[in-house]
Amino acid sequence: MFDWRWDFTFEILPRLIVATGNTLLAAGLGYAIAVVLGLVLALAQRTPFRPLTMAVREAVEFVRSTPLVLQIFFVFYVGPQFGIRLSPWTAGMIAIGLHYAAYLSEVYRGGLECVPKGQWEAAKSLNLSMPRTYFRVILPQALPPSLAGMGNYLVGIFKDTPMLSVIGVAELMHTANAIGSETYRFLEPFTLVGIIFLCISLPTAAAVRFFEAWVRRKLGLS
Amino acid sequence: MSYFEFLSQYSDRIVSGTFITMALTVLAALLAVAIAVAAGLIRMAPNFAVRGVAMVYIEIFRGTSLLVQLYWIFFVLPLFGITLEKFTAGFVAVGMNLGAYGAELVRGAILSVPKGQWEAALALNMSPAKRMRRVILPQAVLIMLPSWGNLLIELLKGTALVALISVADLMFQVKQINGTTFMSAEAFGTALIIYYVLARFMITPFMRWLERFMMRKMGRA
Amino acid sequence: MDTRDVSGFPLTLEGDPTPMVSFRKVTKSYGSLVVLDSLDLDVAEGEMVTVIGPSGSGKTTVLRMLMTLETINGGVIYVDGEPLTHMPEGGRLVRANNRHMRQMRSKIGMCFQHFNLFPHMTALENCMEGPVHVLGLSKQDARERAEELLAMVGMAEKRDQHPSRLSGGQQQRVAIARALAMRPKVMLFDEVTSALDPEVIGEVTTVIRKLVSEHNLTMLMVTHQMGFAKDISDRVCFFYGGRIEEQGTPDELFGNPQKERTQQFLSAVKEAG
Numbered sequence: 064m065f066d067w068r069w070d071f072t073f074e075i076l077p078r079l080i081v082a083t084g085n086t087l088l089a090a091g092l093g094y095a096i097a098v099v100l101g102l103v104l105a106l107a108q109r110t111p112f113r114p115l116t117m118a119v120r121e122a123v124e125f126v127r128s129t130p131l132v133l134q135i136f137f138v139f140y141v142g143p144q145f146g147i148r149l150s151p152w153t154a155g156m157i158a159i160g161l162h163y164a165a166y167l168s169e170v171y172r173g174g175l176e177c178v179p180k181g182q183w184e185a186a187k188s189l190n191l192s193m194p195r196t197y198f199r200v201i202l203p204q205a206l207p208p209s210l211a212g213m214g215n216y217l218v219g220i221f222k223d224t225p226m227l228s229v230i231g232v233a234e235l236m237h238t239a240n241a242i243g244s245e246t247y248r249f250l251e252p253f254t255l256v257g258i259i260f261l262c263i264s265l266p267t268a269a270a271v272r273f274f275e276a277w278v279r280r281k282l283g284l285s
Numbered sequence: 286m287s288y289f290e291f292l293s294q295y296s297d298r299i300v301s302g303t304f305i306t307m308a309l310t311v312l313a314a315l316l317a318v319a320i321a322v323a324a325g326l327i328r329m330a331p332n333f334a335v336r337g338v339a340m341v342y343i344e345i346f347r348g349t350s351l352l353v354q355l356y357w358i359f360f361v362l363p364l365f366g367i368t369l370e371k372f373t374a375g376f377v378a379v380g381m382n383l384g385a386y387g388a389e390l391v392r393g394a395i396l397s398v399p400k401g402q403w404e405a406a407l408a409l410n411m412s413p414a415k416r417m418r419r420v421i422l423p424q425a426v427l428i429m430l431p432s433w434g435n436l437l438i439e440l441l442k443g444t445a446l447v448a449l450i451s452v453a454d455l456m457f458q459v460k461q462i463n464g465t466t467f468m469s470a471e472a473f474g475t476a477l478i479i480y481y482v483l484a485r486f487m488i489t490p491f492m493r494w495l496e497r498f499m500m501r502k503m504g505r506a
Numbered sequence: 507m508d509t510r511d512v513s514g515f516p517l518t519l520e521g522d523p524t525p526m527v528s529f530r531k532v533t534k535s536y537g538s539l540v541v542l543d544s545l546d547l548d549v550a551e552g553e554m555v556t557v558i559g560p561s562g563s564g565k566t567t568v569l570r571m572l573m574t575l576e577t578i579n580g581g582v583i584y585v586d587g588e589p590l591t592h593m594p595e596g597g598r599l600v601r602a603n604n605r606h607m608r609q610m611r612s613k614i615g616m617c618f619q620h621f622n623l624f625p626h627m628t629a630l631e632n633c634m635e636g637p638v639h640v641l642g643l644s645k646q647d648a649r650e651r652a653e654e655l656l657a658m659v660g661m662a663e664k665r666d667q668h669p670s671r672l673s674g675g676q677q678q679r680v681a682i683a684r685a686l687a688m689r690p691k692v693m694l695f696d697e698v699t700s701a702l703d704p705e706v707i708g709e710v711t712t713v714i715r716k717l718v719s720e721h722n723l724t725m726l727m728v729t730h731q732m733g734f735a736k737d738i739s740d741r742v743c744f745f746y747g748g749r750i751e752e753q754g755t756p757d758e759l760f761g762n763p764q765k766e767r768t769q770q771f772l773s774a775v776k777e778a779g
Contacts, residue, residue: 066364124485125477125481127438128438128441128442128480128481128484128485129442129477129480129481129484130441130442130443130444130445130446130456130480131442132445132446132448132449132456133445133456133459133473133476133477133480134477136460136463136469136473137469137470137473137474137477140463140469140473141469141470141473141474143469144467144468144469144470145470222348222349222350222351223350224350225350225352225353226352226446228352229449236350236352236353236356239356240356243360249356249360249361249364250361250364253353253356253357253360253361254357254361256349256353257345257349257353257354257357260348260349260350260353261344261345261348261349264348264349265344265348268348399622401618401620401622402622402624404573404575404618404622405618405622405623405624405681406624407573407574407575407611408573408575408611408614408615408616408618408685409635409636409640409684409685409688410608410611410612410636410640410688411635411636411639411640412608412640415639415640419635419639420624420635423626424624424625424626427626502626503625503626503668504625504626504628504667504668504669504670504671
């Protein structure tokens with residue numbers, strides 16, 4: 064019943080490790096997109112132009128309440144219908160980046176709401192320009208309360224990368240699937256994928272908590 | 286083919302897929318709530334070994350992907366003599382995954398019940414089990430209900446993954462339709478809208494209603 | 507953990523009259539901070555003892571230890587002649603197990619500064635909870651007992667209200683009824699008026715006065731209401747730095763304090779209020 068084969072394990076391990084590199088790359092790229100785009104989405108919701116803020120708000124809600132795997136399919140298959148061909152990587156990065164941008168925009172929004180009104184008034188009284196007010200006064204203060212959420216979603220995006228396998232991005236899950244269908248052995252590849260995920264996500268989660276505490280101490284908040 | 290023709294031709298499959306998705310969501314949610322309460326309470330047990338079991342469960346299911354867990358339950362578990370039919374494997378995986386997240390909500394809510402409530406229950410000489418069941422849990426439920434609203438939306442989204450083990454849910458149906466018609470925007474777009482409607486106009490209002498109901502029941506309305 | 511030797515302490519208290527509550531060399535510390543230093547205090551049956559003192563003097567800790575909300579680091583506490591924190595086993599005292607503590611706890615009731623009513627239960631349900639689920643009374647009996655006590659504290663009309671609909675004074679009166687419904691031999695009042703608006707303090711002190719005059723309960727009270735303490739106490743203990751600095755009848759302690767710290771404290775309190 065339980066027939067774990069070590070020789071097979073060591074045979075497939077190099078392939079899985081290479082695939083882990085792709086998983087990390089996908090998570091990193093997707094996160095980079097999400098961090099920037101999320102900020103744009105958060106700031107767009109603070110403009111005085113009501114139709115824009117409402118539209119962005121609804122779009123964020125929409126992206127947050129629908130399955131990522133479906134969004135990945137949508138981005139990958141809808142392009143060709145209109146003559147735009149996207150590689151699996153490009154489509155995957157757009158989908159996962161957009162999905163997490165929606166989540167991160169909520170985190171930023173929460174962070175921005177933490178900045179006391181007096182800070183805006185002080186910046187105004189010093190006659191600072193709007194960009195300067197944001198970059199020198201508001202965002203540095205909105206960042207620390209956002210860090211916990213940002214860290215959680217960094218781990219979250221990493222754990223969601225297996226969904227990219229459905230359009231053929233050669234990350235961990237895709238590779239494990241391929242090994243499984245070549246050799247008809249699923250025990251080792253799927254278990255190894257689980258272990259690799261644990262080995263990365265648990266220390267990352269711990270590091271995120273540590274980093275957050277460090278920043279709070281650094282800024283004299285605790 | 287116009288979108289109207291598309292709908293009239295495939296609405297049966299889309300509707301049946303939607304019902305499967307809803308059934309999966311309800312079953313997975315019931316399982317997740319049961320697991321969350323059990324694991325959340327065991328996680329707070331005074332005995333380290335007992336507590337450890339829940340901690341390992343929570344860390345494993347929160348530390349790996351739902352898709353990995355789903356494949357493991359569906360493809361690997363049979364090697365250990367436990368074969369689950371794909372529909373069952375689907376909602377069990379989703380329920381176990383979200384149950385681990387829910388366990389942390391349960392624990393957090395229990396810990397945020399004011400200390401005075403524990404003390405008052407002790408001063409009335411209630412047994413530990415009675416203290417938890419009659420005094421702490423009812424208040425913890427009220428504290429954690431809003432977070433469960435978000436968790437249930439995550440759960441609904443999670444059920445879309447079971448299409449990958451060929452459970453004929455909404456995701457699976459539109460994928461099939463896309464494969465034969467290549468009307469990707471229509472197929473996937475329709476599914477996106479249905480998921481959105483389920484989340485925003487069914488789960489969210491239901492949770493709001495449940496919150497109000499519980500508040501009234503506990504005299505806080 | 508109790509690391510100190512308790513072999514010198516009696517298994518049960520004999521003698522007539524046996525004190526209802528007896529602290530024998532009780533020590534409590536948090537790390538290196540000693541909150542109570544070898545406290546000896548006896549309270550006779552039916553006696554009303556008030557504990558006063560500056561904050562941090564350990565006065566609330568005395569009540570919390572008696573309710574087993576805090577463990578002790580040394581000494582033994584006896585209630586009704588039996589050890590509370592320990593139990594006799596094989597001819598000597600060992601640390602009490604949960605069963606023993608539950609049995610002993612049934613002799614004690616407590617009211618808290620912040621009332622701690624159960625917010626999801628009505629006033630009546632709060633008062634029925636313990637009798638039904640701990641004492642095993644029938645719902646009918648528990649309801650009669652609870653209604654009688656709610657009437658006694660003047661809360662009969664509000665019995666179906668949840669705590670969120672009640673004022674602080676009303677909540678505290680329900681909390682007193684809830685504790686009394688367990689028929690304790692000892693009642694503990696931990697700063698029960700400190701969280702109340704000045705205009706409703708009277709409704710709570712009136713209830714306590716009534717208890718003192720009409721019932722033969724043993725009571726321990728921590729309060730900042732010096733006038734109230736003076737009126738109703740049989741004895742007043744002034745705590746300072748984890749020990750009893752001075753104690754006596756209200757007339758002695760308030761009228762003619764002997765120790766300098768007592769005088770300082772009383773004049774500071776007088777000036778403040």
